[in-house]
Amino acid sequence: MIPTVHVDRDHRGRRRYTLTDAGSGHVWGVCAEAEGLFREPRRDTYELFDWVPDGADVHGRVGSRVWLVPEDGPRAAWLLEDAESLGQHPGTDNLVLTGLNDYEGPPEGHRAPVRLHDGYRWLGSCREFARVLPPGQAEPPLVLRGLAPSDRLRQALATGTRRTLDLEELWLEIRDDRGEPLTDRLLRPEVRTWQPSSRGADLIDLELDGYLAPVPGYARPIWERWLVGPPETPGAWAALDTRQRGAWLDLVRERGCRLEHQDRQAGQAYELDGRHITDEPGLYLALGEAVNGPGGYFGGCPDALVDCLRGGFGYSAPATLVWRDAAPAREYLSCVLAPEGEEYDLVALVIEVLTEGGMHVTFT
Template sequence: MKYLLVREDEDGVEQLWGRCAGVDGLFVDPVPLPREVLTLRGCGPDGILGDVLAGPDVSLRSLGDLCVEVWDDEQPVQWWTLVDAVVVAHQPHAADPALYDIVLGAGVRKDESFVELSAPSRFELSGGTTAAAARPSRCSAVDGLFESRDDPAPVPMELIGCEAVEPLLVGTQQPRRWARDWAELLVLDRHGGVMASRVVGLAIDGARPSVLGDGLEDITLTDGGDGRPSPAVRPVWEKWCQGPPSEPNVWAAYDAQGRAEWLELSTRAWRVPAPRPDRSGGEYHVDGRFVTDVPGLHCAIAEALLGPGRYFGREWNAFEDCLAGGFGVIPPFTLIWHDSEVARRALEDGAKDAGERLPYFEGVVRLLERRGVTVLLR
């Protein structure tokens, strides 16, 4: 069995609900959100918006996915995502020419809300894997954010060859009356270790004798959940299904999207087995031959410090957190970066350092040095 369906009971104890031989619909591209036009009012020229406002021509400038925090007088109370945000136009803010109004095209997704606000005090924006996300941009209003929207239709998932146990067994016998929240689908590698997990809906649309026979069932879940990997990264999963990587630079064969998925899978791998106490001192060597994008940089550094398939941050903020301890290695130590010019050239026009406006590679080197790491570029 390659998949386990588990759910916590009222006491927080994980209970097995079923074992499955296969899953159809684990890899899906998300249903695109409708494009909308929004206006950020009274934006300051800092954070992720700083690069936008500094350029002479910002029309059609892509910002990627933007996280929008809605604040009351004291704290954030709502979180939204502007998906694939693109700058359409900008102009000085009417009440203060030092600020700007920025028109965006984006898909809009509400992620979490504690309260509904009639008059938010401010909005904070951050985004992507850039260092600029460490210092959020602020604006006074987001026109078009609070419109009513229909939820996208859920994408189903087929569980193939399942051994269902109570209480899932009851649900498969009476699927039309079964709608029980959410569970976790654990994906096992060939050694039986958990390599990934995804949250799935437990609303069952149908159950029937399995095509695999032997008294098994094929079960249709109405909603296979959000955050499923794209079919484009299936080869990365197939590699990890063979077990945690033991050879260096296996990640280098993939493009930036595949490398980002490699980092996603490594977030579970660093916990198994449990991390040892942090060590400091010594020398570590980064193989820089394949560092041609931001995900590749984090793959290479993690591999240098902890070994193949390990985790040491997958973007700027997480990397900064890892340097503070708790992930196996902590400064001071020496990092010898071989073929460093590969990363310097590849990343010179990409993301910038939040404080000093350096290219991503330069910013990472400066961050390492500030944290007590001796960096030798070769």
């Protein structure tokens, strides 16, 4: 459960959202509400022909990250995020999966066998698969309510030409209620409409059409917690499931890469609480809090961990990490699967990266 945080509503979130030109840095406007940011993203559907499970049947929620590994050579695996199984197609051995497609996705017309895994275990294999195209649906607009527009935006809206209403490429910069940067979203919008806002004089409600990566429902409570401000105690993520931990880690990473960190003097001793490391997001969340305190970031994958160890994220070599209760991590993460399916020991890999970065790891 995510803890409830109480704040002064008179000052809460007045400037959460800033619309900024990606090229010039011009601020088009600021507001407190962004309607349409939180919604279910469009999911892709796949039919896996002649499905053969590895062990238990695959039904319901399958995994946060499911990899489709082609068996016809050196092709890279394809990622399907937040995958769910709709069960077998009636009267067939075909399995139906839905999920959020990787930005590249599988090639059209792929007709060779594919194996699936969730990063921890093999799920099964199929002879081939086909993407089931959903009926075309218009994406809802992003509505910035109570926007305080810049003079330049007011002029563009007053002109109202097709050219002036195409805002090209923008960043929707998102801050928490303390005014600290949290994350952002890239937009390529056109103005659909605008009108005076009921939120206050000289404010407008601006509707934008264009590509937006929405925040899914399961991640909304995570965002709402972080929009109030960073956690003040460690382990606020411990009771979350893996996909919610992944959403928490995304915000930790995006916020951590935007903050300025003062590297500490060498010789520090850090303590890692390993009780809740039962999945990969939990490992990096616990490590980030060990080095940088509640809500702290210190890598979200081995490559990012290498970057953090080089400096700029609060750490200077050499240092010591005391890992308390390593048993859960060893149980769950000592035999995991890389995207293409190779087995490896994630715990051993992280320890190796830390050691090479000048951090001596001990266990208690």
